[in-house]
Amino acid sequence: MFEKSAQLYDVIYSFKDYKQESEQIREYIQSRHPDAKSVLDVACGTGKHVEFLNQHYKVDGIDLNKEFVALAQQRNLDSSFWCEDMTQFDVGHKYDVVMCLFSSIAYAKTLDAVVRTVQQFSNHLEDGGLILIEPWFTPDAWQQGFVSMIQHQTEEYHICRMTHADTENELSILNFEYLIGSKAGIEHRKERHELGLFRQEELTRAFESVRMKVEYDPVGLIGRGMYVLRLARWK
Ligand SMILES: C[S@@+](CC[C@H](N)C(=O)[O-])C[C@H]1O[C@@H](n2cnc3c(N)ncnc32)[C@H](O)[C@@H]1O
Numbered sequence: 128m129f130e131k132s133a134q135l136y137d138v139i140y141s142f143k144d145y146k147q148e149s150e151q152i153r154e155y156i157q158s159r160h161p162d163a164k165s166v167l168d169v170a171c172g173t174g175k176h177v178e179f180l181n182q183h184y185k186v187d188g189i190d191l192n193k194e195f196v197a198l199a200q201q202r203n204l205d206s207s208f209w210c211e212d213m214t215q216f217d218v219g220h221k222y223d224v225v226m227c228l229f230s231s232i233a234y235a236k237t238l239d240a241v242v243r244t245v246q247q248f249s250n251h252l253e254d255g256g257l258i259l260i261e262p263w264f265t266p267d268a269w270q271q272g273f274v275s276m277i278q279h280q281t282e283e284y285h286i287c288r289m290t291h292a293d294t295e296n297e298l299s300i301l302n303f304e305y306l307i308g309s310k311a312g313i314e315h316r317k318e319r320h321e322l323g324l325f326r327q328e329e330l331t332r333a334f335e336s337v338r339m340k341v342e343y344d345p346v347g348l349i350g351r352g353m354y355v356l357r358l359a360r361w362k
Contacts, residue, residue: 131316132305133194135286137173138279148228148348149179152259155355156184156224160257163223167251169213170231174199177206184224189216214244218251225251226259230351233263233322236298241325241333249337249358258339258356261347266324269299284309299324330354 129136156163164184168177171188172195180186181203188203189211190196196210209218213227214235225248235241248258273292278285285308293300301320306313325333327343331354334341339356347353 129192129195129318131318132288132303133173133192133198135288135305135307136195137175137198138281138286139277139288141279142277143175143229143349145175146179149176151348152176152180152226152228153183155259155353156257159355159357160223160255163257165220165222165253166224166226167218167220167222169225169227169248170229170234171195171199171208172229172231174202174206174208176226176228177203181206187218187220187222189213189218213247214240216247221251221253221256223253223256224259225256228259228261228348230261230263230322232260233299233325234320236321236323238323238325238329238333241323241330242336245334245339245356246337249339252358256357258354260334260354260356261349262325262330262352262354263322264299264324264351265326266297267326269294269324294324295321297324298322327352335359 166180166184166186168188171177171190174188177186177188187207188199189209191212193210196208200208235244271294276289278287287306289304291302298321303318305316331341334356338359340359342355344353
């Protein structure tokens with residue numbers, strides 16, 4: 128996913144306020160783990176949360192997309208980034224906080240894979256650490272057939288991305304079509320993303336199955352909610 132749009136990602140999501148979100152993330156951390164010093168951003172994309180959180184913590188990241196990993200590294204020279212699959216990884220370090228934002232967890236697609244993924248997060252957690260997971264839509268909230276459009280302009284090109292939301296075999300499908308206009312002409316690209324749709328109770332049970340104590344904030348950073356997990360033995 129994002130294979131045909133990695134270089135466009137920051138332009139397409141320029142409406143997203145990463146600074147403000149990072150301040151909110153810091154509040155989640157400070158209020159629960161004021162001694163935290165290190166953060167691992169799982170599915171870090173182009174490293175924009177890392178850029179702001181780096182002012183307070185030592186932040187590293189992983190992502191499956193190697194172009195994103197390179198962009199994140201360019202943006203954050205003092206951090207380490209690895210091209211890794213969140214469902215199975217070992218970066219050889221532990222962190223006070225492991226976070227997985229902007230619904231990236233749903234790319235695991237199935238609850239079994241979510242369980243495996245959170246087990247990896249737990250393996251990378253220092254004693255007393257926190258896991259922050261910003262979820263995707265629940266099945267009830269998913270609007271099959273919904274169409275949306277984003278357009279943006281830089282000095283080099285105009286981009287228009289139209290999205291059609293679908294459902295297949297209990298997965299949410301995002302069909303993206305891009306029109307990228309530049310001096311060279313207008314290019315058309317297509318991308319299909321598949322994300323799991325999970326109910327709150329299902330995610331809570333999945334997290335509890337890997338011995339996590341689960342706190343749920345229904346609002347989170349952008350209205351999608353936020354799960355705050357810690358190992359059940361920590362108060
Ligand atoms: C919606 S983007 C979020 C990126 C970033 N966290 C942000 O807030 O902008 C989803 C990210 O999940 C990554 N991703 C999807 N599946 C993954 C996997 N199995 N392992 C690691 N990263 C994955 C994608 O490459 C992409 O960077």
